[in-house]
Amino acid sequence: MKILVTGSGGMLASALAELLEREHRVSALSRKEFDITDVSSVRKNILRVSPQVIVNCAAYTKVDKAEEERSEAFLINAEGPRNLAAVCRKLGARLIHISTDFVFDGKKSVPYKEEARPYPLSVYGMSKLQGEKNVQDETTDFIIIRTSWLYGRGKDNFVKKVASLARKRKDLPVVYDQIGTPTYTGDLSTAIMNLLDKPPGIYHFSNEGVASWYDFAHAIVEEMKKGGMKMRLEALRPILTEEYPAPAKRPAYSVLDKSKYKRITGEAIPHWRESLSRYVAEELWRRR
Template sequence: MVEKIKKRVLITGSRGILGRALVERLKAKYKIAALTHKNCDITDSKKVAAIFARFKPEIVIHSAACTDVDECQRDPRKAYAVNAQGAVNIAKSCASLGAILIYISTDYVFSGKKKTPYRETDATGPLSIYAKSKLMAEKSVRRLVKRHIIVRTSWIFGKGRKGFLNNVLSWAKSKKRLKIVSDKYSSPTSADDLAAALDRIIIRMGGNGWKDRFFGTYHITSSGFCSWYGWARYALKNVKAKVRLEPIGMAQMGFAARRPPFSALDNSKYKKTFGIGLRPWQKAVKEYIKCVCN
């Protein structure tokens, strides 16, 4: 029996919340190159090109980024180097090898002025250095790589030390009162569910039914949306934490960077193209809490 040759998939940001989920999901199916900031400085074009030349990826999932929105505002040079120029370096290496690029972007490319979830065709309006650097990356990917998929997502949670949900669960163990922003809305998104959605895209790419028109931009998040306050309240209810939540506004937080007040994403294009959407954020959060608290 002839062993089937596994596709070569390169993942950047493999130690991040999404990166971890991707490696765990894909490692049995594909030959994986899991890159971190320690073994690949994406701001160094020569190092990126050398790694690509050795591994020769067929598909690249670029999830590495400087995601601390306030840090990006305080250090624009780093933000643009990592998020914008890093994406250019990855995109050029993909183009040179003919690799497909799946780029992970953000809901923050929108201004938040809408009252209904954003579609892929809606005008962008980034409010922060972080958002501007990610939008620059999107434009570079479109310009440099013909076969690309840009995935805008939001509020990713999963295994790891960082992230809003992990912080709330940790704070609840030692604090009696938490002040949580109540006027910022988006969609909590399970890293495991997002990894499964990206896997579904890769599987479809390998089938006879794949069309070049499927390349492009997709919004992929868990179904539904809420505020940070609503998310925290739901999570703490599920762990029966005895902590008092106080809603506050973004203006009271003293953030260095502006955030869009409403940046929920419309997932209908992904559902229509791939035949299935992600489950409601409440179900994903509840399952995650059971996993980490047991």
């Protein structure tokens, strides 16, 4: 299959392109080569590559900054996917678009199914939800994958931040009243590959299991100890969201129900704790 991946400089796109290249012809284009907000660049690049599938990993992902950069967030997260979807429809290509658990308000206490009513709390969440709607307005051959708490090779992420702070500080406060599921970009990439030819629609995908940010940080510190990493950290301190104010409101509970993905692909999903161990072993310590 010929596949075009957008936002290739990003964390997910780089893991995805590497995986897809083993079985497919992949054009992974960076923001410089392919700006999804530029209608003529979108048309030109898609016609040139002529892909059967486009995976849109390009996004505005600065959740807090989006509160003050509303129009930029909407331009990239809502208008960009619309541009891609419109050209996909004309060309008969499929669009796989990545979205987020932040489209939900987190008021539930059981995992969110695909048909649950979205109600974003932040500008970032609103812009991503508008992107989902725009894709569905423009084309019927779409797959929207909502995912959560991504980490992986490349960009600074929560794992790297905790590892770095644990080396420098004795005490580390971490929020324990936001519950979700960490997701390894390697596993999400496999899921995207498994969905390439599956029926169109919205799918939820994260790793299995549930954690607070505190639990996630605790597991990262455990992995550091297991790997013999030196650290100054003496205590991880659980704190409430209100003790760590941030410009953007986050859902208190955003666990995703993955039963549709598992039913349609027939694939099992690794638990987040196993994937974290794998990531730390494969990626982090390799560069010590």
